[in-house]
Amino acid sequence: MLVVKGAKIYPGTGAVLENGVMIIDDQGKIREIGQNQSVGEADQFLDFTGKVIIPGLIDAHTHVGMWGDGEGRSGYDGNESVRPITGEVRALDAVNPRQISFAGAREGGITTIQILPGSGNPIGGLGFACKTQGTVIDDMVVKHPTGLKGATGENPKRAHGESQKQAPATRMAVASMIREYFKDAQIYGDKKKKAEEEGKPFDKDLNLESGLMVLKKEIPFRVHAHRHDDIVTVIRICEEFGIEYTIEHCTDGHLIAEYLGKKNVTAMVGPGLSAASKVETKDITDQNPAILARHGVNVCLMTDHPFLNCRYFLQYAAIAHKHGLSFEDTLRAITINPARALGIEDRVGSLEVGKDADFVVLNGEPFSYKGSIARTYIEGQLVWEREAY
Amino acid sequence: MLGIRDVKIMTMTGGTIEKGNVLLEDGKIRACGRDADLSPCIKVIDGKGRVVTPGLIDAHTHVGLSESGVGREGTDTNEGTNPLTPSLSVRDGINMQDQAFEIFRRSGITTVGILPGSGNILGGTGLALKCKGAIVDEAVLKDPIGMRAALGENPKGNYGGQRKSPATRMGNAALLRGALQKATDYLDKLNHPRDEKGKTRDKDSEALLPVIKGEIPLIVHVHRHDDIVTVIRICKEFGVKCILDHVTDGHLVKDLMKRENIHCGVGPSMHYGSKVENKDRDFRTPVVFHREDIPFCFITDHPVVDGRNLILTASIATQWGLPDDSALKAITLASAQHLGVDECVGSIEPGKDADLVLWSGNPMEYTTFVDMTIIDGEIVYERGMYQC
Numbered sequence: 001m002l003v004v005k006g007a008k009i010y011p012g013t014g015a016v017l018e019n020g021v022m023i024i025d026d027q028g029k030i031r032e033i034g035q036n037q038s039v040g041e042a043d044q045f046l047d048f049t050g051k052v053i054i055p056g057l058i059d060a061h062t063h064v065g066m067w068g069d070g071e072g073r074s075g076y077d078g079n080e081s082v083r084p085i086t087g088e089v090r091a092l093d094a095v096n097p098r099q100i101s102f103a104g105a106r107e108g109g110i111t112t113i114q115i116l117p118g119s120g121n122p123i124g125g126l127g128f129a130c131k132t133q134g135t136v137i138d139d140m141v142v143k144h145p146t147g148l149k150g151a152t153g154e155n156p157k158r159a160h161g162e163s164q165k166q167a168p169a170t171r172m173a174v175a176s177m178i179r180e181y182f183k184d185a186q187i188y189g190d191k192k193k194k195a196e197e198e199g200k201p202f203d204k205d206l207n208l209e210s211g212l213m214v215l216k217k218e219i220p221f222r223v224h225a226h227r228h229d230d231i232v233t234v235i236r237i238c239e240e241f242g243i244e245y246t247i248e249h250c251t252d253g254h255l256i257a258e259y260l261g262k263k264n265v266t267a268m269v270g271p272g273l274s275a276a277s278k279v280e281t282k283d284i285t286d287q288n289p290a291i292l293a294r295h296g297v298n299v300c301l302m303t304d305h306p307f308l309n310c311r312y313f314l315q316y317a318a319i320a321h322k323h324g325l326s327f328e329d330t331l332r333a334i335t336i337n338p339a340r341a342l343g344i345e346d347r348v349g350s351l352e353v354g355k356d357a358d359f360v361v362l363n364g365e366p367f368s369y370k371g372s373i374a375r376t377y378i379e380g381q382l383v384w385e386r387e388a389y
Numbered sequence: 390m391l392g393i394r395d396v397k398i399m400t401m402t403g404g405t406i407e408k409g410n411v412l413l414e415d416g417k418i419r420a421c422g423r424d425a426d427l428s429p430c431i432k433v434i435d436g437k438g439r440v441v442t443p444g445l446i447d448a449h450t451h452v453g454l455s456e457s458g459v460g461r462e463g464t465d466t467n468e469g470t471n472p473l474t475p476s477l478s479v480r481d482g483i484n485m486q487d488q489a490f491e492i493f494r495r496s497g498i499t500t501v502g503i504l505p506g507s508g509n510i511l512g513g514t515g516l517a518l519k520c521k522g523a524i525v526d527e528a529v530l531k532d533p534i535g536m537r538a539a540l541g542e543n544p545k546g547n548y549g550g551q552r553k554s555p556a557t558r559m560g561n562a563a564l565l566r567g568a569l570q571k572a573t574d575y576l577d578k579l580n581h582p583r584d585e586k587g588k589t590r591d592k593d594s595e596a597l598l599p600v601i602k603g604e605i606p607l608i609v610h611v612h613r614h615d616d617i618v619t620v621i622r623i624c625k626e627f628g629v630k631c632i633l634d635h636v637t638d639g640h641l642v643k644d645l646m647k648r649e650n651i652h653c654g655v656g657p658s659m660h661y662g663s664k665v666e667n668k669d670r671d672f673r674t675p676v677v678f679h680r681e682d683i684p685f686c687f688i689t690d691h692p693v694v695d696g697r698n699l700i701l702t703a704s705i706a707t708q709w710g711l712p713d714d715s716a717l718k719a720i721t722l723a724s725a726q727h728l729g730v731d732e733c734v735g736s737i738e739p740g741k742d743a744d745l746v747l748w749s750g751n752p753m754e755y756t757t758f759v760d761m762t763i764i765d766g767e768i769v770y771e772r773g774m775y776q777c
Contacts (some may be wrong), residue, residue, distance in 0.1 A: 069661050070668030072542075100662055154460075273659075273701070275457055275692035276488070282458025306661035311671075315701055318755035369755050372708035389676040389709055 001025060002380050003042040006049035007361065009033070012335045012350030020053070024357040028379025033351055051374060054331065054366050055351050056111025056358030059313055060338035061222075061248055061268045061302035064105055064113050064132070065095035069306050075099065079120035081159040084168060085181055087210035089125035091115045092144055095137050101305060105132040106384035108311040109373045111358035112142060112339070112348050116149045116248075119224035120159035122168060122177045124149035126210055127222065129342045131358075133383040146342050147246070148210050150178060151224035152234060153280045175233050182241045185211030220244040222268075226280040228252035235263055246341060249304070251281050254291040261295035266341050268300045269333075271308035272316030289333065290324030299329070300338040318367035330367065390414045391766060392427035393747065396436030399714075401443055401722040401736035411441060413743040416765035421737050434747070439760065442717060442752055443736050444499025444744030446724035447699050449608075449634050449654045449688035452490060452501055453483035453525075457692060463487070467506035468513070472548050472555060473568055475596040477513030479505050480532055483525045489696060493520045494770040496697040497746035497759040500530060502654075502688075502728045504634075507539035507610035508547045510555065510564045514596070515608055517728045519744070521764045534728050535632065536600050538565060539610035540620055542666045562619050569627045572597035606630035612666040614638035621649055632727060634688060637667045640677035652727050653678065653685040655719075657694035658702050672709040675719065679711055686723035704753045713753050 002024040009020030011033060021039060023032040039045070068076035077094035080086045095115055105113060116127035128144035130137065152174050161169025168174040188208040195202035213219045221238060225231045226249050238245040247253070250267035253260055260267065269289050276282045293299045301317055303310045313334065321330040339349025347356050357380040364371035376384040391413040398406040398421055410425040411418065420426070427433050456463030465482035468474045483503060493501065500519055505512035514533035522528045540561050549556030555564050575594035599605045609620045612635050624631045633639070634654040639646055646653070655675045662668040678685045687703060689696045703716035711719070725735025733742045743766035749758040762770040 069663075070665065071662075072665040100668060104661070273695060273698050275695035277457075277692060279458055279460040282488070284458075306663065309659055309661040312659055312701075312705070315705065315755065319701070322756040322758070367755055369704040369707060369753050386708075389673045 001031070001042045002044050002046065003039045004046045004048060004053070005039065006047045007051045007053045009053045009351060010055075010331060010366070011352065012055040012331060013352060022053075022351065022357070022359075024380040028357050028381065030351060030353055030355050030357050033353060048361055052362040052365060052371060053351070054360050054362065055335045055349060056360055056376065056378065057109045057313055057334045058112045058338040058342070058349060059105065059110045059303050059305065059310055059334075060114050060300040060341060061270065062105075062113045062115055062305040062310060063118065064101040064115055064305050064310060065097060065099045066091060066115060067101070067306050069099050069101040071099065079118035079159065080125065081120035084121050084156060084160050084166070084177055085123045085207065086121050086125050087123045087148065087181065087208065088206035089117060090128070090145070091117050091125065092128050092137060092141070097134055097137050097140060101310065102132050103384070104309060104311040105305070106376050107373070108313045109360035109376050110310055110313055111376065111378045112344070113310075114146055114338075114342055116147070116222060119149070119151035119155040122151055122156050122174050123181050123211070124151055129344055131378055133378045133381070142344050142347060143342065145213070145219050147220045147222040148214050149224070150221050150234070152230040153224070153226055154278050155224065171230065171233070175237060178237055179240070182211055182215065182243070184208055185215055188212060189215060214243050215241060217244055220246055222246045222248050224248045226251040226278070228255045230280070231256065231260070235265070250292065251284050251288065253297065254285060254288045255283065257291050257295035257297065260292065260297045264296070264298070266298040266300065267292055268302045268338075268341070270302040270316065271304035272301060273308055273312070273319060286319050287323045289320040293325055293329050293333075298337060298341070299325070299333045300341050301333045302338070314366065314373065321367045327367070390419075390430040392430035392433040393436050393441060393745070394427055394433055396439055396441040396747070398737055399440060399442045399717060399752075400738065401718055402738055408438075411737065411745065413763070413766045416743050416767075418737060418739055418741050418743050420739055434761070436747065440748040440750065440752060441737070442497075442746050442748065443721040444734065444746055444762065444764065445497045445699055445720050446500040446686075446728070446735060447493070447498050447689050447691060447696050447720070448502040448686050448724040448727040449656070450501045450503055450691040450696055451506065452493065452503060452691050452696060453485060453487040454479065454503060454505070455692055456484055456487040457489040457492070467508035469508045469547050472510045472544055472553075472564055473593055474509050474513055475511040475536055475568065476592045477505060478533070479503050479513060479515050480525055480529065483518070485523050485525055485528065489691065490520050493696050494762050495759060496699065497748070497762055498696055498699060499744040499746070499762060499764045500725070500728075500730065500734050501696070502534060504608060505537045507537075507543040510539060510544050510561060511568055511597075512537035512539065514605075517730050519764050521767070521769055530733065531728065531730050533599070533605055534730075535606045535608040536597065537610075538607045538620070540565070540616040541610070541612055542664050543610065558616070558619070562623060566623055566626070568593060568597060569601070569623070569629065572601050573627060576601050600629050601627065603628070603630055606632050609633050610635055612637040612664070614641040616666070617642055618645065621645065621651070635667070635690075636685075637670050637674060639683070640674045643677055643681050643683065646678070646683045647681050650684065653683065654688040654727050655685045656688040656702065657690040658687065659694045659698060659705070660690070672706050675706055676709050676711055679715055684723065684726065685719060686727045687719045700752060701755070704755060707753060717752065
C-alpha cells in the first residue's frame with residue numbers, strides 16, 4: 001500500500017479535496033480517495049503538503065514514438081503515403097518506446113496517449129492508446145485499436161496529388177475516396193457475413209476489416225480536418241454511413257461552433273500554440289477551445305506531438321484557459337474528456353476508486369507558471385521527477 | 390505627449406519601480422519614475438497598478454518571410470539553389486502584411502530580428518525591424534545586423550541530397566572557410582591594387598567585406614556542440630566576429646562559451662527534437678548559460694515556434710530555475726544586445742524608443758494578457774479591440 005497525503009487533490013470528477021488522501025494498492029490502483037481516510041498499515045507514505053495533485057494527463061492525439069523525434073529520418077514512420085488508402089496499417093507496429101518523446105510526455109505530466117498514423121492518407125490506419133512508461137509497447141497498451149484515422153484537406157492532396165501525381169488531388173477526391181472505402185467495407189462486410197452463415201471459407205481483407213469495425217461502431221473514425229468546410233464534409237460523410245467520429249484538429253471549429261454543438265461533436269483540438277503553418281490553418285486562434293465548449297462541443301485538447309512538443313501540453317491548456325475555457329472545462333479537456341472519447345474512462349482520466357493511480361504532482365495551481373510539474377506517477381510508480389539543471 | 394500613470398515599471402536596467410509614471414514624447418521615453426510629471430500630456434493612460442515592461446524582442450524569426458497561413462506562395466526563407474548567397478538581403482523578402490505581425494503586436498513583441506533560413510552556408514544579411522507599418526524600409530531599425538551563416542544538418546542535407554557540396558560537415562566548414570578566404574584576399578587586393586585591369590568585381594566577396602572588416606558579425610545557426618566548436622575555430626582563423634543562434638548543445642561546451650563570451654540566441658526551446666542535431670533540446674541550455682554568465686537571449690525562430698509563445702518560453706524557463714527577472718531580460722534587453730540595437734530598445738530608460746507593453750498582471754503568468762502595445766510612442770494594439 002502507498003499512501004499519498006497532504007496535497008490539494010483535483011480528482012477530475014467530483015469535488016476538490018483539500019488535504020486529500022489517496023491510498024494506492026500494489027497493483028497500482030486507487031483503493032481509496034478522500035479526506036478522512038484512516039491510514040494505518042501503509043508500506044510507504046508520500047507527503048505532498050503544499051503541493052497540488054491532478055489526474056495524469058491524457059493527450060488524445062499524438063505521434064509519440066513514431067515521428068523520428070531526435071532520430072532524424074530513420075526514425076520517421078508517420079505516414080504510409082505510397083498509396084492513399086491504408087486501412088490495414090497500425091500505429092502500434094511503428095512505435096519506439098525508447099524514443100525521447102515518451103520521456104517528454106512524462107515530463108509534461110502525460111500518462112496516457114493516443115497514437116495515430118499521420119494525415120497523409122484519406123484512410124490512414126489504426127490508432128491505439130497506451131501509457132507513456134515502459135519498454136515493450138504491447139505491455140503499455142491500454143486499448144487497441146481506438147479508432148481508424150482519416151484525413152481531409154491539404155495533407156492528402158499534397159502527399160498524393162502534388163507529390164505523386166495520383167488521386168486525391170482535390171478535396172472532392174478525398175471525400176470520394178473515403179466514401180468508396182466505406183462502401184467497399186459495407187459490401188465486404190455483407191460478403192463476410194454471408195460466408196460465415198454458409199460456413200464457407202473467406203479471405204480476410206485487413207484494409208477493409210478496419211472500415212468494417214467503424215461501420216459496426218466498434219471504433220470511431222478519427223478524421224483530420226482543419227478548414228471549416230472539411231469539418232462539415234467529415235460530418236456529412238459520417239452521417240451518410242451512420243458511423244461514429246471525432247474531428248481531429250478542428251482548427252476552424254470556432255467559425256462553425258453552433259453547427260458543431262448541434263451535432264454533439266467531439267473535437268480533439270490542437271496542436272495548441274501553433275503557427276498558421278498552412279493555408280487551411282490560417283484562422284487558428286487560441287480562443288477556439290473556449291468557443292467550441294461554449295457551444296456544447298465536447299472538447300479534448302491535444303498536442304499532435306511533435307507539432308506541439310507534448311512536454312508543453314499543460315501550458316497549452318493554461319493558454320486555452322486564459323482565453324476563456326473555464327478552469328473545470330480545461331482540466332476535463334486534458335483528463336476525463338479524452339479518456340471517455342477513447343473509451344478508456346474505466347481505467348484513467350480521473351482519480352477515483354478502482355482506477356489506475358496515474359497522477360501529477362504540481363508545485364502550485366495547474367494553470368499557473370508557479371504550478372510547475374514536480375513529479376509524474378503511473379500506476380503508483382514514479383516515472384518522472386524534476387531535477388535542478 | 391502620452392503618459393502612463395500608476396504602473397509597476399520593470400525597466401530591465403534600473404530595477405522595478407512601483408506606482409510609477411512613464412512619459413513618452415516624439416516616439417521616445419522622456420521620463421519614467423515615481424515623480425515623472427505627466428501634466429503636459431495630452432493623453433494619460435491609467436495603469437491602475439498594472440505592469441509595464443519594455444516591448445518584447447524576438448531576436449531570430451522568419452516573420453514576413455515564411456508567412457503565416459499562406460502556404461508555398463508566401464515562403465521566401467531559403468534561396469536553396471546555391472549554398473553561398475551572401476549578397477542577398479532579407480529586406481527584399483519581407484511581407485509586412487504577414488498576419489503574424491499583428492499577432493506579434495498582440496503578444497507584446499515590438500522588435501524582431503529577421504534572418505534568411507539556414508539552408509545555405511551563407512544565406513545573406515539579416516536585419517532588426519519594428520513590428521509596425523506597411524513599408525519595410527520605414528520599419529527597419531538596423532540593417533544589416535549581420536551575415537547569416539549555417540552549419541550542421543540543414544546545409545549538408547539540402548545540398549548533399551542533390552549530390553552537391555556541402556554533403557558533410559567537412560564540406561560545410563570548407564565552404565565557409567573558402568568564402569571567407571576569398572573575401573579576405575579580395576579585400577587585400579582592394580587595399581593593394583596591383584593590376585587595375587585584372588580587377589574583377591566579386592559580388593559574394595563584396596557582400597562579405599563588412600564581416601571581414603569586423604563591422605558586422607556572422608550570425609551562425611548551430612545546434613551540435615562540435616558545430617559550435619567549428620564555427621569558433623573558423624571565426625578565429627579569420628578574426629571575424631560572430632554571434633550564435635540555437636546553440637542547443639551549448640551547455641556541453643560551456644567553458645569554451647564562457648571563455649569566448651559569444652552572445653547566444655537560445656531556442657526555439659519549446660520545439661521538439663526535429664533533427665538528430667537538436668535531440669537534446671531543453672531548458673538546460675539557458676539555465677546553465679545563466680549560471681555560467683554566458684550572455685544569451687531567447688528566440689522562437691518563428692514560425693518554428695510561433696512568436697506569440699516568446700513570453701511563454703520565458704515562463705517555462707523559470708520553472709527550471711531561471712529567475713523571473715533574468716527570464717524577462719532574456720526576451721528584452723539581452724535580445725536587443727544580441728541584435729546590437731540596445732542603444733535604442735530593450736529597456737525603459739529616458740532617451741530610448743517608446744516601445745512598451747502594458748500587461749494585465751505579472752507578465753510571466755500564463756493567464757496574463759497584453760493589454761496594450763506601444764511602438765515608437767504609438768499605440769499599435771489595445772486589448773478589447775479584437776476580443777469576441
